[in-house]
Amino acid sequence: MCSLLTKQAEFGGDPLGNKRACASQLPQTSPSLEQDTMTSQSQGIQQLLQAEKRAKDKLDEAKKRKGKRLRQAKEEAVAETDQYRMQREKEFRLKQSKVRNTAAPPPGTQIMGSQSHLSDELEEQTLEKIKELSGSYHKCMDSVIKQLLSMVCEMKPEVHVNYRATS
Numbered sequence: 001m002c003s004l005l006t007k008q009a010e011f012g013g014d015p016l017g018n019k020r021a022c023a024s025q026l027p028q029t030s031p032s033l034e035q036d037t038m039t040s041q042s043q044g045i046q047q048l049l050q051a052e053k054r055a056k057d058k059l060d061e062a063k064k065r066k067g068k069r070l071r072q073a074k075e076e077a078v079a080e081t082d083q084y085r086m087q088r089e090k091e092f093r094l095k096q097s098k099v100r101n102t103a104a105p106p107p108g109t110q111i112m113g114s115q116s117h118l119s120d121e122l123e124e125q126t127l128e129k130i131k132e133l134s135g136s137y138h139k140c141m142d143s144v145i146k147q148l149l150s151m152v153c154e155m156k157p158e159v160h161v162n163y164r165a166t167s
Helices: 001-009 015-025 030-104 112-153
Strands: none
Touching: 030 112
């Protein structure tokens, strides 16, 4: 019928009538269909908002756990350093007492210089240890360099154990 009205409009008929007639042929949308669409859209929005809220809550909880773990790690590190410090102080006092007991001052001298004597003794032990390590270094240096060069220069091509051939 729209095509007939279009022809009438071309030959002097009412052009607006044609549009009105064609519009009347369109299927009418029911208010309940529009309402259902709006309801489903609002439900979808609510679901998105709830999902965002759950995600935010999970992030907040993860941040709290991270902060708690960092505090715990810091406390553990402080406790460990305190324990190490006490151990080293104990070792130092032990060495100090050994040096005082073994190193008797020469006759006629006072014990006032015992702290400097202790530091001299410790410095002497340190120099001995450095000489020992230096000797060990020079002794093993050639063999270690040869071993490293052989590992670098002598390549053995092999397929890695995790390699899987894909076809």
